[in-house]
Amino acid sequence: xxxxxxxxxxxxxxxxxxSKAARQGLIxxxxxxxxxADIHIEPEKDVIVYCGRTIEYRKYTYILMNKPDGVVSSTxxxxxxxxxxxxxxxxxxxxxxxxxxxxxxxxxxxxxTDDGDLAHRLLSPKHHVKKKYYFESKFPxxxxxxxxxxxxxxxxxxxxxxxxxxxxFENKQSGNIILVEGKYHQIKxxxxxxxxxxxxxxxxxxxxxxxxENLERGQWxxxxxxxxxxxxxxx
Ligand code: URA
Numbered sequence: 001x002x003x004x005x006x007x008x009x010x011x012x013x014x015x016x017x018x019s020k021a022a023r024q025g026l027i028x029x030x031x032x033x034x035x036x037a038d039i040h041i042e043p044e045k046d047v048i049v050y051c052g053r054t055i056e057y058r059k060y061t062y063i064l065m066n067k068p069d070g071v072v073s074s075t076x077x078x079x080x081x082x083x084x085x086x087x088x089x090x091x092x093x094x095x096x097x098x099x100x101x102x103x104x105x106x107x108x109x110x111x112x113t114d115d116g117d118l119a120h121r122l123l124s125p126k127h128h129v130k131k132k133y134y135f136e137s138k139f140p141x142x143x144x145x146x147x148x149x150x151x152x153x154x155x156x157x158x159x160x161x162x163x164x165x166x167x168x169f170e171n172k173q174s175g176n177i178i179l180v181e182g183k184y185h186q187i188k189x190x191x192x193x194x195x196x197x198x199x200x201x202x203x204x205x206x207x208x209x210x211x212x213e214n215l216e217r218g219q220w221x222x223x224x225x226x227x228x229x230x231x232x233x234x235x
Contacts (some may be wrong), residue, residue, distance in 0.1 A: 132204050
């Protein structure tokens with residue numbers, strides 16, 4: 001693998017930054033400074049130092065994105081822009097996919113990865129990974145409706161939702177809801193079951209991950225080592 005590709009995939013530097021760093025003698029391969037960033041390395045064997053920092057090789061890529069409105073959380077779509085389209089070209093070449101879907105008009109936290117095993121585990125129904133959403137509804141919700149939704153709402157197809165937690169805000173038309181499952185359009189359908197309607201929905205947590213307030217809509221960043229560790233250890 002080319003060293004500039006390696007540094008870009010590891011979230012360390014763009015290709016332009018790598019070229020500049022190489023010219024300045026700031027990239028070492030096994031202790032020797034390289035003049036150019038297009039040389040090939042063996043990521044699993046070679047020791048790479050970038051600007052004084054040893055860069056560990058990580059087989060998979062993990063990304064946190066703040067999904068904007070109107071973008072679909074799939075890998076390909078003939079009509080709409082996808083979360084993959086929001087990534088730079090180099091990352092689009094990796095086989096990244098969103099770990100769990102958000103509807104086209106739902107905003108907020110999406111984790112993207114190419115680590116199929118981790119995604120499979122986090123999405124498996126038996127793991128009950130908690131997801132917190134901020135919502136706004138068309139009409140105020142009553143205490144009875146909240147109790148019903150929390151206990152388990154019967155959706156239009158007869159499915160009874162698993163218990164959820166709802167924190168209703170003062171205006172009774174907004175709040176946070178925590179789900180342990182992710183059925184198709186679940187929150188919208190839950191609100192429909194009490195003759196109400198979601199007018200705004202944003203995911204703010206996914207398991208141990210929290211939406212990064214520094215990310216504007218449509219922006220992304222690599223997960224930190226701590227976040228990856230928390231996901232791996234998440235039961
Ligand atoms: N529930 C919904 O209705 N939509 C989402 O995007 C996520 C949960």
